[in-house]
Amino acid sequence: MMNFRFLVFLLLVLVLPVASSFGVTPAQRVFDYQPGTEQRYSFEVVNSEGKKVNLAIIPQGELNESVVLSTKSISFNPDIPSVKVEYTVKVPAGLKPGRHSADILVVETENTPVSGGDTYIGAVVGIVTKVVIDVPYPGKYLESALSIDSRKNGEVVFNIPVISKGELDIAKVGAKIDIFTPTGEKVSSLLTNELPVPSLERRELSAKLGASVLASGTYRATAEVSYDGETLDLEKEFFVGEGGLVIKNIKVDTKDFKLGGIAKFEFLIENKLNLPAEGVYVSMQVFDDGEVFSEFKSASYDIDSFGSKEIVAFWDTENVKVGKYDSKAFVNSKQEPIEAQLTLDVSENNIIVIGTGYVISSTKGGSSLVTILIVVIGILVLLNLVWFLVLRRKIKSK
Amino acid sequence: MDKKFILIIDAVVLLGSLLSAFFVVGYTQPLVIAPLNSGENSLMFTLPKVDYLLIDENLKFNSPKTVFIEDNLDLEPGRYYIKIDSGLSSEIRELKVETDIVLQLRKLDEDSVGVFNVGESALSIKAYEVGMLVNSSLINVGSSSGDGGRG
Numbered sequence: 338m339m340n341f342r343f344l345v346f347l348l349l350v351l352v353l354p355v356a357s358s359f360g361v362t363p364a365q366r367v368f369d370y371q372p373g374t375e376q377r378y379s380f381e382v383v384n385s386e387g388k389k390v391n392l393a394i395i396p397q398g399e400l401n402e403s404v405v406l407s408t409k410s411i412s413f414n415p416d417i418p419s420v421k422v423e424y425t426v427k428v429p430a431g432l433k434p435g436r437h438s439a440d441i442l443v444v445e446t447e448n449t450p451v452s453g454g455d456t457y458i459g460a461v462v463g464i465v466t467k468v469v470i471d472v473p474y475p476g477k478y479l480e481s482a483l484s485i486d487s488r489k490n491g492e493v494v495f496n497i498p499v500i501s502k503g504e505l506d507i508a509k510v511g512a513k514i515d516i517f518t519p520t521g522e523k524v525s526s527l528l529t530n531e532l533p534v535p536s537l538e539r540r541e542l543s544a545k546l547g548a549s550v551l552a553s554g555t556y557r558a559t560a561e562v563s564y565d566g567e568t569l570d571l572e573k574e575f576f577v578g579e580g581g582l583v584i585k586n587i588k589v590d591t592k593d594f595k596l597g598g599i600a601k602f603e604f605l606i607e608n609k610l611n612l613p614a615e616g617v618y619v620s621m622q623v624f625d626d627g628e629v630f631s632e633f634k635s636a637s638y639d640i641d642s643f644g645s646k647e648i649v650a651f652w653d654t655e656n657v658k659v660g661k662y663d664s665k666a667f668v669n670s671k672q673e674p675i676e677a678q679l680t681l682d683v684s685e686n687n688i689i690v691i692g693t694g695y696v697i698s699s700t701k702g703g704s705s706l707v708t709i710l711i712v713v714i715g716i717l718v719l720l721n722l723v724w725f726l727v728l729r730r731k732i733k734s735k
Numbered sequence: 736m737d738k739k740f741i742l743i744i745d746a747v748v749l750l751g752s753l754l755s756a757f758f759v760v761g762y763t764q765p766l767v768i769a770p771l772n773s774g775e776n777s778l779m780f781t782l783p784k785v786d787y788l789l790i791d792e793n794l795k796f797n798s799p800k801t802v803f804i805e806d807n808l809d810l811e812p813g814r815y816y817i818k819i820d821s822g823l824s825s826e827i828r829e830l831k832v833e834t835d836i837v838l839q840l841r842k843l844d845e846d847s848v849g850v851f852n853v854g855e856s857a858l859s860i861k862a863y864e865v866g867m868l869v870n871s872s873l874i875n876v877g878s879s880s881g882d883g884g885r886g
Contacts, residue, residue: 584865665866675867678866678867679866691827692864692866695830696863699856700859710755713755714752721749
């Protein structure tokens, strides 16, 4: 029976992500541990699409037997927008320190229960409101996490939420953050603010570092959170900068080149990151009248951190005529591909690659609309003038 | 004439004028109220110090036009190449022109010259280095200086 109930529960959980026509609010209720008491709460089930639907309410999870519902089912009609469901949590004694919870599942049923009070074979969609009891740890206890935002106005921002989960208040919390390269070399250290954290409350530590201090690349941050003589260690990787590969130069070895033969393209690629770039290759598309008519690519190369490498690709120019061609070169790696727009000037004995230049275009985008509107205003002003003159004449003639 | 009819016509004309003016002024979209780019408003791009540059429609520079400092240069939409000979080194850059433009070469300082927009409309410029976009800016119209007659 237990296995069967578990299977039904599993099925219900699996169908949770399916879009539902009803909602439950709040999604979670967290309260402090007061053993032996009865905590009365409620949640609201909203019939968001005004449908006719039958719902079943089922407590599940560790504390499911502690949850007593005012009702186990709801029948919605289109004219019922929402229903409030009250429930009582009989807080058990002897819970271990930490987080304990029950899920109150609200599931749509096709019909009515088929066997027993808890099993709903016809359940189609469901959602959960969670009941959580935080049981404090004896003495002082801190939970924390490290969050890093490296894209904030040229700064790397370190946030450390600290939650006191012990029975006693914490007088002072602070953290020291060290930043390391992938090879383990320490590049910077910084201290966060310090503050007290009362029992079962949440505060936040933070520190900032100018992004210019760090070269583009991946780093590892470790944070040692100190609170009243105890420490807690946190760690996280983060990335600074945008893209690490750059095309430094492109040339074509045309020493023995003849149109119709093989042209050797040499791409000098620099890795500006502090970690090696593996499997880097260049692919190239050549366009004629806007259509790709030839493609070729290089072998794969590894490029050391802060190093550069010449990547070679060969273009078979059979069927290629003398002329100018637009082309795109892509430097592919595990990162986002880098695109370069080039012009190839192909002649009988040479290929010139032009990549430095300017595209000059007009900024006038909505000029036609503005012209139309100005014309409309002109016509309207003219109409008003004529109208005024006609009116004056009529008044005068009267 | 019916007074009500006159009022309706007047209301339509007035409302139409106001609405048209509203959209022409552009309250519904961001309005540029400051210079479009920093520094010289009409500076499009800079070049190494040269006394002149060569411009041609082909990379072989078979029939180049020579543009001197303070010269105006009218260009129609098309693809052009400029050759900059600055003593020891020579460099070729490409200009993809998508609208009618008028350029002028002016000395900026001891080491560089600037190419300015002296045409009739503001321009959008995208600069590429080794094929990669390195700058994108909007350039105002500047006034032409010098005789501007040779271009």
